[in-house]
Amino acid sequence: MPNFATAPTPTENFAGPVLTVRGLSKSFGNLQALRNVDLEIEPGEIFALLGVNGAGKTTMIECICGLQAHFEGQISVAGFDARKDYAKARQITGLVPQELNFDGFFQSLETVSSQGGYFGVRHPDQKARALMKRLSLEGKEKDNTRNLSGGMKRRLMIAKALMHDPALLFLDEPTAGVDVELRDDLWQYVRELRESGTTIVLTTHYLEEAEKLADRIGVINRGRLLLVERRDHLMDKFGRKKVTLRTAQPLPEELSGKLRTYQWEEGEKNEYHFHFRLDEKEPTLPRLFELLGQHGVSIMDVETRQSRLEDIFRELLQTDDEATS
Amino acid sequence: MKPPLEASSPASEPTTASARRKIAGARKNALRNHGWRGTYALLVREIQRFMKIAGQSIVSPVLTTLLYFVVFGFSLGSRLQEIEGIPYIDFLVPGLMMLNLINNAFLNSSFSLFIAKIHGAIVDVLVTPLTPLQIIMAYVGASVVRAVVTGLIIWLVASLMGAGTVAYPLFTIVFMLLTAIGFALFGIIVAIYSETFDQINLLPSFFLMPLTFLGGVFYSISMLPPFWQAVSLANPILYMINGLRYGMTGVSDVSPWIGLGILTALVLLCGLHAWHLLHTGKKLRE
Ligand SMILES: Nc1ncnc2c1ncn2[C@@H]1O[C@H](COP(=O)(O)OP(=O)(O)OP(=O)(O)O)[C@@H](O)[C@H]1O
Ligand SMILES: [Mg+2]
Numbered sequence: 166m167p168n169f170a171t172a173p174t175p176t177e178n179f180a181g182p183v184l185t186v187r188g189l190s191k192s193f194g195n196l197q198a199l200r201n202v203d204l205e206i207e208p209g210e211i212f213a214l215l216g217v218n219g220a221g222k223t224t225m226i227e228c229i230c231g232l233q234a235h236f237e238g239q240i241s242v243a244g245f246d247a248r249k250d251y252a253k254a255r256q257i258t259g260l261v262p263q264e265l266n267f268d269g270f271f272q273s274l275e276t277v278s279s280q281g282g283y284f285g286v287r288h289p290d291q292k293a294r295a296l297m298k299r300l301s302l303e304g305k306e307k308d309n310t311r312n313l314s315g316g317m318k319r320r321l322m323i324a325k326a327l328m329h330d331p332a333l334l335f336l337d338e339p340t341a342g343v344d345v346e347l348r349d350d351l352w353q354y355v356r357e358l359r360e361s362g363t364t365i366v367l368t369t370h371y372l373e374e375a376e377k378l379a380d381r382i383g384v385i386n387r388g389r390l391l392l393v394e395r396r397d398h399l400m401d402k403f404g405r406k407k408v409t410l411r412t413a414q415p416l417p418e419e420l421s422g423k424l425r426t427y428q429w430e431e432g433e434k435n436e437y438h439f440h441f442r443l444d445e446k447e448p449t450l451p452r453l454f455e456l457l458g459q460h461g462v463s464i465m466d467v468e469t470r471q472s473r474l475e476d477i478f479r480e481l482l483q484t485d486d487e488a489t490s
Numbered sequence: 491m492k493p494p495l496e497a498s499s500p501a502s503e504p505t506t507a508s509a510r511r512k513i514a515g516a517r518k519n520a521l522r523n524h525g526w527r528g529t530y531a532l533l534v535r536e537i538q539r540f541m542k543i544a545g546q547s548i549v550s551p552v553l554t555t556l557l558y559f560v561v562f563g564f565s566l567g568s569r570l571q572e573i574e575g576i577p578y579i580d581f582l583v584p585g586l587m588m589l590n591l592i593n594n595a596f597l598n599s600s601f602s603l604f605i606a607k608i609h610g611a612i613v614d615v616l617v618t619p620l621t622p623l624q625i626i627m628a629y630v631g632a633s634v635v636r637a638v639v640t641g642l643i644i645w646l647v648a649s650l651m652g653a654g655t656v657a658y659p660l661f662t663i664v665f666m667l668l669t670a671i672g673f674a675l676f677g678i679i680v681a682i683y684s685e686t687f688d689q690i691n692l693l694p695s696f697f698l699m700p701l702t703f704l705g706g707v708f709y710s711i712s713m714l715p716p717f718w719q720a721v722s723l724a725n726p727i728l729y730m731i732n733g734l735r736y737g738m739t740g741v742s743d744v745s746p747w748i749g750l751g752i753l754t755a756l757v758l759l760c761g762l763h764a765w766h767l768l769h770t771g772k773k774l775r776e
Contacts, residue, residue: 177514177521209509230617234771243513245520252619256520257513260617266610270539276614282531283618285523325614332509332516359505362512 179244183208183257183333183364184229189238191224191388198224199236200388206333206366211359213379213396214368215478221388222368223263226335230260242333256284259331263338263368265318267310273297273321274306281328289328296324299354301347315342320351327358334358336367340374352378372475384478386485396474403477404443408450411436411466412457420460427453435465443471520619529624532615536632540598548640551594555586555644559651562708573710574741580654584735585707587644588669591637592702592727595670596694598633600677604690607681607774616775622768626678626761633674634667641666654739661746662737668753669730675760682767682774701727711743726752 184206191199198221206212214222227233229240231251240247242254268276274293281289297306300320305313313321319342326334336355340348355378359365369375375382376396383393394402412435416424427449428440441449457464540547563579570578606612615625649655656662684690705727711719722728723744733749736742768774 177518179513179517183509183513207506208513209505232613232616232775234775243517243520245517252523252525252621253517253520255617255619256523257516258617260613262610262613264610264613266613268606268609268611268614270542271535275535275538279531279535280614282535283528283615283620285519285525285527285619287527329519330512330516332513360508362505362508362510364509364513 181244182206183243184366185239185241186225186229187239189225189228189236189240191221191228191233191236198388199228202238202385202388202390204383204390204393206364208332208364209359209362210380211355211365211367211378212381212383213375214366214383214385215372215375216368216385217482220385222385223337224388225385226260226337226366226368230258230335231255232260232262256329257332259326259329259334261319261322261326261334261336261339263341265315265322265342267313267318269309269311271310272307273302273310273313276310277321277324277328280325284329286329292328293324296327297321300324301350316344316347319343320347323351331363333364333366336365338368338370340369340371372473372478376474382474384481386482387489389485391481391485399477400474401444403472403481405472405476406441406443407470407472408439408441408453409436409468409470410439410457410464411468413463413465416457416462417460420456420462423456523619525620525624528618528620529628532620532625532628533631536598536602536628537635539602540632540636547594547598547636548643551590551640552643552647555590555640556647558586558589559583559644559648563651566708574712574743576739576741577654579648579652580739581710581735581741582708583645583648583653584738585731586648587641587666587738588727588731588734589702589707590644591641591666591669592673592698592730593694594637594640595633595673596677596680596698598636598677599629599674600681600684600690602632603629603678603681604684604687612774622765625768626675626764629678630671630674633677634670637670637674638666656738657740658737662734665730665734665737665746665750665753668750668757669734672753672756672760675757675764678764679760679767682764682772698727701725702731704728705731706743707731726756 182205184204186202186204189199189202190197202225214225216222224233228236229242229247231247231254234248240254243257245254245257247254271279274290274297277293277297278289281292286292294306297303300323302317302320302324305317310318310321319339323336323339339355340351343351352374355365355367367374367378379396381393381395382399384391392399409432415435416437430438432438439453454464559579559582563582566578572578573581603612606615620628645653680690680693704722705725706722711722711728714722729744729749729752732742732744733746733753736746736749
């Protein structure tokens with residue numbers, strides 16, 4: 166358990182979620198980019214926000230980090246209101262924006278250092294060097310930021326966002342444009358950051374990334390936060406197992422009544438697809454085999470495929486789109 | 491109600507503990523930091539920015555102004571000899587300095603902010619704890635440094651070439667500072683509203699430059715026909731040029747206090763408007 170008895174002043178103590186979003190709505194003219202979003206981020210977690218292009222991920226992050234001034238609802242970062250107490254809220258937050266930016270007047274190291282400076286970090290040079298090194302940007306310190314490659318710019322932006330030791334870090338598509346090797350390294354780094362106490366909210370289009378990194382996953386579609394689930398629960402709750410059986414002969418007629426409780430369809434000749442939920446308590450699959458055996462069906466081949474986050478995600482969006490259209 | 495932390499948070503116990511510690515540390519920083527160190531950092535960076543292009547930001551305006559000085563000072567000076575009872579060279583220097591102050595202060599803040607906006611680097615500043623006032627102070631501060639440094643170089647060189655000394659030093663300094671601050675603030679406003687390079691170039695080329703040239707940099711309006719004298723009096727920059735001329739030489743076509751009043755009004759109005767834009771996030775946080 167964390168022990169706050171030694172904390173010097175009571176005002177530093179804060180026991181609530183590191184981020185609380187209540188009833189967040191945001192529109193651009195007629196376009197409703199966010200609709201009544203509620204979200205809490207707990208200390209120390211990695212939260213992945215998923216959604217198709219234009220779903221509202223970046224807009225939500227921008228509202229939290231002060232890049233969107235006008236929205237409805239309440240946002241509080243470690244107890245500081247993102248609008249009324251914006252300076253304090255921003256001291257706690259770090260942002261790696263989705264959009265690559267550069268300042269053509271300065272060398273890489275200079276931009277990282279001065280970013281720390283803006284947040285009141287003393288003697289930021291040494292820290293800037295260390296961060297650049299950790300992000301595999303050693304040797305690029307003197308390069309003009311304009312001349313860095315896309316992936317390098319991205320990593321430079323991560324270094325900048327970390328200069329003031331934010332407790333809550335937003336990574337808006339952190340691995341977009343980063344090569345495979347560096348991406349693995351970046352994932353490792355994200356885990357290290359979390360180990361050292363940084364809470365992380367990331368968005369990504371690589372569902373593999375969310376699957377590997379995230380503790381919890383939120384799915385946003387057309388501005389609405391459809392669900393927030395622990396990753397493992399999400400897989401259990403929405404995951405499906407597809408079992409494809411190839412039999413020696415077609416299933417006998419009398420079976421179809423008994424198979425009513427199963428979700429299945431016929432595939433190609435003598436091929437049958439059965440769908441199972443991952444969180445099913447009943448031993449449905451063994452029972453199926455038993456049943457088939459009783460009716461003298463001999464099974465030639467069995468193929469199983471478990472749905473991945475990607476399938477779950479696709480299905481969720483499809484259901485939502487059907488429901489709202 | 492949400493379930494207790496342990497149930498909903500998948501992060502393991504030790505991670506949660508270190509995250510709590512980190513949040514406490516960040517909150518401590520947040521409560522301590524009032525943004526002045528950050529303001530200083532931004533000011534320093536903005537100064538470094540124009541120093542990186544010193545050829546363009548310092549040397550070029552100084553050379554241009556000195557060129558005017560040589561061409562007009564010596565060609566007209568030899569014919570005019572005296573104007574309003576002082577040597578033409580002395581008359582010319584304050585006008586050229588005002589031209590330079592207005593240009594440099596305006597260009598520095600407007601271009602720096604505009605380019606940051608276009609290249610997206612402004613985000614780096616917008617996510618910091620800096621308040622609108624602090625951001626303004628840093629941008630204006632750097633512009634004032636650039637305008638005053640170039641102004642002083644011009645004055646120094648002009649003095650070496652025989653221009654007279656300053657009649658009212660305090661008035662001159664206050665006047666120069668107010669000019670630089672006012673036009674730097676104006677530059678911030680223009681940068682925030684502008685969406686294209688054309689728009690941002692519009693004001694200096696079609697408004698500031700002509701008004702400055704017609705505001706009596708090179709001549710006294712008493713040399714103009716009555717009609718053009720009356721027209722000139724509607725030009726606010728005329729009062730600024732004459733104000734600085736009063737401070738440096740003691741002569742002026744119009745009351746220097748009007749110039750001081752106009753500048754004070756410019757600083758207040760532009761200051762309030764720039765603050766309002768940054769405070770509401772207009773064009774920058776939307
Ligand atoms: N500044 C803006 N002005 C007008 N509309 C905007 C603005 N920013 C975002 N939008 C709109 O709001 C919606 C949400 O955009 P947002 O950038 O949040 O999506 P996203 O989920 O981050 O998408 P992506 O995966 O492409 O990054 C989109 O329809 C977008 O066109
Ligand atoms: Mg986005």
